[in-house]
Amino acid sequence: MTVPLSRQVGRLRVLIVVDVATTIAAALFMLGIYLMVLPDPHLLALTGLVALSGVAMACGLAPLERGDVRGAVVWWAAANWAIALVTATVATFAWPIPMLAALLPAVLATATATGRELVLYVVTSLMVCTAAILLGVLQDVTGLSAVTPPGLQSTILVLFTPPLVAMVGLILLQNSLRLQAALDTSLRVTNELIEQTEELRRSRARVVAATDRERRRIERDLHDGAQQRLISIGMGLAAATSMCRTDPRSAIAELDALRRQLHVAHDEVRSLAQGVYPPVLSEHGLVEALRSAVDRYPLPLTLDLGAVGRYPRDIEAAVYFSCVEALQNAAKHAQPTRVRLAIGTDQQTVWFEVRDDGVGFDGAVPNRASGIVNMRDRLGASGGDLRVDSAPGHGTLVRGTVPVPDRVSGRGGPPPRGSA
Template identity: 40%
Template sequence: MSDRLPPDPGRPRPRSANAEGRLRRYLLVNGVAIWVSVLILVVLRVAVVGKSSTIEWTIEVLAGAGVVVLAAVALASRARSTLAAFMVVVATWGVALAITWFTPFIAPVGLLALLLPLVIVADHLPRRGRAAIVVTTTLLSGTIVAVGSLRGDEYDRAYAYSPLQALMLALFVPLLVSVLVLGLRDYVSRLQERTRELEESRSRLAQASVEARRGIERDLHDGAQQRLATLAVDIGRATRLWEKDPAAAGEVVRGLQGQLELAIRELRDLAHGIYPTALGEKGLPGALPAAARRTVLPCTVDARDIGRHTPAVEAAVYFCCLEAIQNADRHSHGTLISVLVDESRDGGGLRFRVTDDGTGFEPDAVPDAHGLTGMRDRIRAAGGELRIESARGRGTTVEGQFAPGTRQPR
């Protein structure tokens, strides 16, 4: 594993397999729509219209965009969704401008094409990338309207009106509207899925909170409370013996110190499980190495130069890393556990990764595992995203990402 996570301030959050699958499906649908359009235009050029520079230019533009989309499909299949999304956005802009320039009478089609990236692939881009796309799309919409208006008169003078114009409008408008409607439907599905996940996560967190309080009550009752009750009995016995047998009373009092030390240690251990003192005082660079020293397997921690973040984020990262470390220590059968925490150079998003070189497992085979679900819920409740990757014989990687804005000033 590298010394640091790749310095990418605008890196998007880790995404689920469903999100990646949706992007690939959209790219495939978009590519099919483009190449079907090319095929129809070629048929029109050969069998109906004959030689037409307008159709030839449109075919060339669409074919170029189709090649870009196919390349984006290949990148998305290799989990490079950010680059694939950028390529599709740029290709769409090029198509919108080109078809407006060559065929200004279908400028409305160009405007529809501009909307597609905003609806479908923007979620796969970094935050600053999305902002740049919104601004650029707004500017391009005005440019397309201006080009369509300026080129319209020139086009009408050069080419007499023909049924070809109506035919091209009838071809492209329904095609783009269909893709746009599918994109909107997919976007609504994503929102519904995220809402359902948040509701389920909230319910699980509430139940976990109740169970945690019961656990604390049980630990206090069985541990420190029993110890303190014994101390109270011994103090009473020492008081009764003080006048009758001072030597016996002194012996009882001397034994109280050891019991007090045990009670203090039990309370400290319990408090450490609730919220470690080192985490509150020193942050993640101070708390994670202490957790790593309690493992049986060797565990390395790299959290250098990490600033302080909000308590909710630091607690989520710490307990998620702690759970991943303990799982690797108990179940991985590996030889090394590595913990890496990093943040962008401008103090933006916090990222962490816990890896082991053990036997691994199939995450899909244990979708309802309490520990894995708890980690996801804790990170999502703090505003982040979590990804767990593992396979038989290839170890396990637990990786989380938070958007910029969680860092606190020094």
């Protein structure tokens, strides 16, 4: 999980301010010791260097104000490493304090850096930490540790070790909480992806089953309708051919009847083809196709059709057949007195609404009616969504949206207020 920049800047600002305050307090404390207890020039030099390191840490606040987290961390880390080495060299008895100061950048870098940059921070911190321990244990070049009273040494360690330990612990706690939040988010996203994958699998299975049912319906309609009629026309033509030699008048009458049957067969095939993909949809687009589809709608219908332009074939088909399905559902089940159909565009989506004033149903109960499932699958295949709002006695609103690319042609816009 990526921490928002503002939150990251805020946390780092607090840490730098606390570290600067601790460093300046240490410098003031050492200055007081120099003036009242131990007037050693090495202690005065160390006091000045500690104060300079605090100023260097404070310089990290300037890039932080610009949102430059990386620059702020570099300033702060360099100051901590420098003061750790200087303190361990001059005041060897205080080596636990520079050891902790050297580790601070590595702990913080786990939340602010990645890759090679993180490795560089960790390796440098470990090297400086090791050097601080070795300098504190193996040498006393300045002799400051030898002349500092043991009680004063213990007091310095007791005063300044806990704040550094607290800063290390605080950073580790924040990183742990951040990691836990990232893991929780990842788990939630994974579960959502699993659910979406399962729904996609079920949707594909339904699409396959619906395709098989549609293919069987077309085969049945062709076999029982147009095919039988064409066979009958073929037999009639054979009979008319025979009658042409013996009874021309009857043959002419038979041919007239066959021509009428041929027109009927033509109408049946055309109707069947329109159920698969209406020619008016491919030729003239959604608005004209829907006007044609509702020409014989059995209920009072208000049309509110915006200038939606042209879109890819799959998107137009998804919207068209979903609208037709919603209108058919309203006519079959809702018992309405009026139905309203509206389509339009909204930025990068095409939307439609079918509203009726019928009996409605409990919208809080998941509805798995085949019509709603079919619409949801159609729209989902194009990346769209379907929402059904209903309540007993208050009608039903079916609203679908489909994201669209740039229009093929035409201009879209909000639907007009009037009805067509």
